[in-house]
Amino acid sequence: MTAPAAKNSSPTPAGGGSSRADGAARAGGAAGGALPPLTPGPYRRRLGTVAFVATLGGLLFGYDTGVINGALRPMSAELGLTAVTEGVVTSSLLFGAAVGAVFSGRVSDAVGRRTTIIALSVLFFVGALVCVLSPGFAVLVVGRVLLGLAVGGASTVVPVFLAELAPFEIRGSLSGRNELMVVIGQLAAFTVNAVIAAIWGEHEGVWRYMLAVAALPAAALFIGMMRVPESPRWLVAKGRDERALDVLGRIRSPERARAEFEEIRRAVHTEHARVRGEARGAGGLGAVLRTRWLVRIVLVGIGVGVFQQLTGINSIMYYGQAILIDSGFQENAALIATIAPGVIGVIGALVALRMMERVDRRTMMLIGYSLTTLCHVLITATSLLLPEGSPARPVVMLILIAAFVGSMQTFLNITTWVVLSEIFPMRFRAFGMGIAVFLHWTTNALLGLTFPSVLEAVGLTGAFGGFAVVGVLAVLFIHRFLPETRGRSLEDIEAVVRSGRRTSQSPARAGG
Template sequence: MDQSQDQKSHVGFLWAATFISAMGSLLFGYDTGIVNGSLQFMAKAQQLDLTSFQQGIVSSGLTLGAAFGAIFGGPLADKIGRKRILTILGIIFAVGALGCAFSTSIVVLIIFRFLLGLAVGSASANVPVYIAEIAPSEFRGKMVTTAQVMIVSGQFIAFGVNAALTPLGAGNAAIWRWMLGLGTIPGIILWLGMYLVPESPRWLVSQNKNSKALEVLKKIRSAASVPSEMAEIEAKDKADKEEAAEQASFKELFQTRWVLQILITGAMLGIIQQFAGINSIMYYGGKIIQDSGFNPTVAAILNTGNGLLSVVGAVLGMFTIDWLGRKKLEYSGLVICATTLVIAGIIHSTVPNASWAGITIVILVYIYIIFFQGTLGPVTWLINSEIFPQRFRGIGTGITIFILWIGNFVVGLLSPVLLDWNMSYTFYIFAACCVLGIVFVHIRVPETKGVPLEEIEKYFRSKYDKSYKGDSK
């Protein structure tokens, strides 16, 4: 086999490993999106009989678990390995889906949704890291962004399952069990598939298992590139261990005023992203469409458009984020999201019975989704990865991700109650949050496109550190 054929075979294997591990991301999307159609049947189920607030608890119980899974999943993977943690997550996803499907009470259902949330949060932290650590540098960007595409693909699949099974719900009140239980399949694929893929060579070196790391590299790289990459990994590991000895503590973060201001900025970006209302639509889009005048079956079919356009928006975001810039995308996303929400609210409150009203609201929701997923969705995560100085990056991004998930939890918990109260007012509340977000971004967020990380640090130090004289150190 010549060198080019050798390289192609390794790349093919790595793409397979990428898609297997990204089942964790797909399950992230599936388990958050499947409640969109299943809640209406849970609410009517004799064993559950959920109120609007209880529907919010069932939905948001997963996101509360995800907040803690994101915090603890990374450190646990550092101890036991990327491959092992993803294998365990596959088991948890499969068991959690089955537990939800066979739940006999709301308490049991919430427990298993919380368990799934722990897996979702841990997957959100570990899948991109694992892919980044096995991918060759020339394919790393595409391979890592596969995780984001798989999240929205999982939601699309969930909405498709809802559309396919909703017509059966009229004669089968337990159809929600099938909707939730089908999540077992990708969980099993992740669980068993991880036995077929390699451990991260970078993690192996971090555990002083250099010989095993070398064996892995020989399986996933062309023979000519193995010695140089092994040397790079060992040098980087040495530098990381020296740097880890100097990593900041929680106490130092909160006592360093300019870094605390960065934390506030990053946390607020996460809150803005969530309170722009995206997950009210992704979790309860079927209900919103039904309230716009469509029957449950048609609503489930139209709701698949939410998932499809999420995929389209995420792909567009991949190609525009380095072209248009972070701040410009954040601005445009907030403006368009606020505008579509206000117009949809006005239509619903003033001419709800007009023949064109329902489909117009659906189209406005579609516009909202494609712009959100191409702007606020990826930009928030990217800016948070750029604004923290190196010493505070791990602890700072961990806190901001936790707060983002808590915001997700609050939106998921309250949305059913707000939508039952008044759908138009709910849209206006989210639109107002978008407007406040525009003001915050204008005042607090710098443009980071093409700016070295050291220059971003200088920006915040010069703005919030009175003793700073221009030396980034």
């Protein structure tokens, strides 16, 4: 069946339409072909179900990175880990994630987003079993690397899958659900750690119980992904037009599905014609290095990913218990107290989803880095002004850490992953995201490996003072280089990036 071409004139919104819908219509026009507005219907529920299943990958991402916070101390006691081997166990997952991120993008380009996520669910399950059954340090590191490959793959492929499925009007909030599931997974890890420690804390191998829980969502992800469709943009890129239109027809109204299909097909055909006119190797790193605008947007993506890690957020997630003990908490109280930042993080992520279609991405990130930098300055000041042993010190530090986590989750974490899923062109989307996320995870791994030593060497004052300096640089970088993507189709964003324009406003705010 051949779908009729979308009309080029902008549709007139029905009476009483919201300003957001008007902005969406203008954005559709900016994309080169107006799309019919979104309307309520069963397709919206089907889209939500697909998003929920895919974001179980984010839940596993969060759980497997957060569980080490409570599992590390009993693990160290049983296996006789030193400070160095503790860092190796923690960072082995992160180095694995860096490798998984850079390769999973190319794999998903070849075999599909859906198939790749199914394979990652198997890797999550196997990695969890290897960790739970590990007899010693070496096998445990192997299991953590396997989990890392799955975490890195999920962090690359799931956001791309969601961005390619989502209508541009709600792409930010739909894609952002993955980061919400990440923080829910981290909160689940903190809570499970506290509950298991309270019930079976005296059991040998209690950390194995904590790690074993991850097998349950891994099985759910495998079963669920067997029933969801492939990305329609990937299908069109592979010449499977009828299948792509069928998928769009299940998650869009019929009129919208046909119009969006034509827009995607035009963009893909234009790109294929451009590739035929380019030199050999146009789809890989060679093409990026030869093309100025591609180099520019890859560097922007790398900056977005790396600066998010240099806030130190994952130092809190991995070593939060140690930081709170250093602040003055007792060991068990510190383990329970880690739940508070986890709860704040989930609340912040829910607020972020509400704002994703109302506040520009650049604005979100500028506010986020400003607030997190302020929190770093206050944590540094507290560690200087309130001496160890002061009864106020642990309380103030917990409040400031919770404020930092809340600022990150409200303004930065979801926005970072949404922006990374949006800014790269179709032909380089998974490849560009893989490079950016590879360096994101490499930075994460280096921080995970060195933070215990840094904390021991310079204390909270030096560690968070350093994060504050990096935060200032991040504000300057985002203000200077990040283009605005809210309210634009992926095809329109590609046109903006290709032109080299630094668009600082969404179409709705700019009025066109």
